[in-house]
Amino acid sequence: MSESPVPSTVSVLVVEDDAVIRRAVQLALERYGYEVSVAEDGLGGLEAFRSARHDLLILDVMLPGLDGIGLCRRIRDESLVPILMMSARSDALDVVSGLEAGADDYVVKPVDIGVMVARIRVLLRRATFHPGAVEAAAEPGPGSGSSDSSDGGSGSDPLVFGDLAIDLRGLTVSRAGATVPLTPTELRLLLAFAEHPGVVLDRRRLLREVWDYGWEGDTRVVDLCVVRLRKKIGADRIKTVRGFGYKLDRS
DSSP, rough: OOOOOTTTTTTEEEEEEEHHHHHHHHHHHHHOOOOOEEEHHHHHHHHHHHHHHEEEEEESSSSSSSSSSHHHHHHHTTTTOOEEESSSSOOOHHHHHHHTTTTTTESSOOHHHHHHHHHHHHHHHHHOOHHHHHHHHHHOOOTOOOOOOOSOOTTTEEEEETTTETTTTTTTTEETTTTTOOOOHHHHHHHHHSSTTTBOOOOOOOHHHHHOOOSSTTHHHHHHHHHHHHHHHHHEEEEETTEEEEEEEEO
């Protein structure tokens, strides 16, 4: 790849039981400027995650002891850190299980390092983005329940949809006054819907806008992230329009 290396301060934890693959991924990512630490099983990965700060995790699905799916769930109970899953198979069960557990994306082994690095960079951008375009474009819609502040509903006001409030400046979401913890991917997905309330967004568009895919991606990533988001903000807040996609309910 022709892109320049990333700063060495970006820390990645790779949890992979195959020593050859683990070392190959570590060396490849270090060549791109990442600071890489490794673990060879699920429990070791959990200990490594808890003992130091990491900007992104790469977890193999098939790990001894605590497998990658279980490890992902344990980490999600404690952190919103971006997670990329690796699977030796491209079958739907591995993909769906990883995404349901809270992973943000996945790659299939044998790993194409160029693809892996591209997806890592997307996940890191997603974790640190500022939604200026959303803040500038978002306008209170009919029935949105936006506050009547003296500035006439400027970008400093939260976007309100029923009992759901989105603070664009603080990048926080609350439901009925209680904070809703969202991963960076879930937050970007919600903001994509909030920028176009009531508008049907198809899966390909969401892959481009939320996952930054400049290539064809797996739309199951979108579907599973929508499922996770619904569990957090309310099952009826995001509507399915069969054959087309999804939309955010204004009310």
